[in-house]
Amino acid sequence: MGYLKTTPNKDGFFGNYGGAELPPPLVPHFKEITAAYERLSKSADFIAELRYIRKHFQGRPTPVSYLKNLSDLCGGARIYAKREDLNHTGAHKLNHCMAEGLLAKYMGKTKLMAETGAGQHGVALATAAAYFGLECEIHMGEIDIAKEAPNVTRMKLLGATVVPVGFGGRSLKEAVDSCFQSYVAQADTALFAIGSVVGPHPFPRMVRDFQHVIGVEAREQFLEMTGELPDMVAACVGGGSNAMGLFSGFIDDEDVALYGVEPLGTSSKLGDHAATITYGEDGDIHGFRTIVLKDAEGNPAPVHTVASGLDYPGVGPEHAHLHRTGRVTYTAAGDKEALDAFYKLSRHEGIIPALESAHAVAFAIREAKNNPGKSILLNLSGRGDKDIDYVTETYGFGE
Known part of the structure; x- marks a missing residue:
């Protein structure tokens, strides 16, 4: 079997790296996301809809x-x-954002939320939220908001709420921290659409696959x-x-x-x-x-x-x-x-x-x-x- 079929293992480890160390309230929500992804990634309906989106919407x-x-x-x-x-x-960010939006729709979620650094993930997720009729909340460091003003404008035009993050280094790491804090209270209705091959399992695998x-x-x-x-x-x-x-x-x-x-x-x-x-x-x-x-x-x-x-x-x-x-x-x-x-x-x-x-x-x-x-x-x-x-x-x- 090829590398992609065997890596990561069922617990989300790539060799010694990966896994999921979560606060107890989030454990069931990440299990729900994992189960939904395992089911939908094998679903002909999900795959067909994602292929349609990639061809006719993403270009x-x-x-x-x-x-x-x-x-x-x-x-x-x-x-x-x-x-x-x-x-x-x-x-490239829209590749996984449209897929995460589709996943949220199939899971019955009403909101997408995420961190962003350069703003490309934020714009892509706001785009997906608009496409699927979902709410959107984007956390972004104040330094990056100043550097990437055009993308902040785009997110707002697309209907997203942009949350400025002003603590610590006021950049990407702090945006992730802030978004996780906000997500804990909304996990029943929202999907935290992590913006890269990082975060707890299943996101490193899921984003790679998308x-x-x-x-x-x-x-x-x-x-x-x-x-x-x-x-x-x-x-x-x-x-x-x-x-x-x-x-x-x-x-x-x-x-x-x-x-x-x-x-x-x-x-x-x-x-x-x-x-x-x-x-x-x-x-x-x-x-x-x-x-x-x-x-x-x-x-x-x-x-x-x-x-x-x-x-x-x-x-x-x-x-x-x-x-x-x-x-x-x-x-x-x-x-x-x-x-x-x-x-x-x-x-x-x-x-x-x-x-x-x-x-x-x-x-x-x-x-x-x-x-x-x-x-x-x-x-x-x-x-x-x-x-x-x-x-x-x-x-x-x-x-």
Whole structure:
């Protein structure tokens, strides 16, 4: 049997990572979600409705684009991009949000709620809530609200209630904390639609499975375009949903090298980056076991990255497992490198990427010259409309 059929185990563990450490009041609710997912993921009606939504509402499949100009500029490897920026709402997030909305509908829930960092998950969930006629509550750190104002406006236009989070670092970790606190009192009627391959079981598996469509499409498209599989596959990793979506299409292809690109921020000093796998250690966060960046007291450390969607001191448990087994190589790109990639892709390919995705572009630019004759497929997980005001006001228009 293939990797995806056997991992995680029935308790939600990817090797030593994952599981569900929940406050007692939430245990029955997560069991209900697990049972519903197990039942519906095998349901022909659920699958048919989700496929209809993906084709006729989301606009899937998204294409793979050959980045000829960027490849010529870099020299060496040929660079390709899976264009999740062309998915409706501008990022990969809608893949699992529409599925979570459909799951909520089948479960009889009346509300969707979640955290968001860059706002893409919030926009996608607000979109799903509007589509299915559900209420929506989004928790977002005050720092990210200021950075990602266009997405805040979009969420409100779509009918969501945006809850500003003003404690601690006022960013993604605190948004998760705040949303969990709010969810406890609403769990009978609401579904906490976690925004990545993080959180207690079943979410790391469930979100990966809903994002698997990226890898399935990309594998088929790349074969059709080139007659072979890519040599290298890369994606940015914060929580890691876009990466697991792409990686899952190639996980059993031993000749395809997989790379996760973490945010190195401004330096390797604790508090200046969010490169969890690169600098973290085993620990627990938000109800699951994974690799965590910790401060001197052993608590989740402050983090920084120019990309709000990667601003998390933990990582999906499956990424921790794939790091320990060596199937995926994890590296990092800093703010400066990501911004350079942001400008280069915009100027040379006519594609403005999300700052999160720009970390994967930076990896491809860096590695292309070292891999002549090879191919690199990166996940362009989102478009940069949400980032253009912040980037131009803070850093200008590039060279």
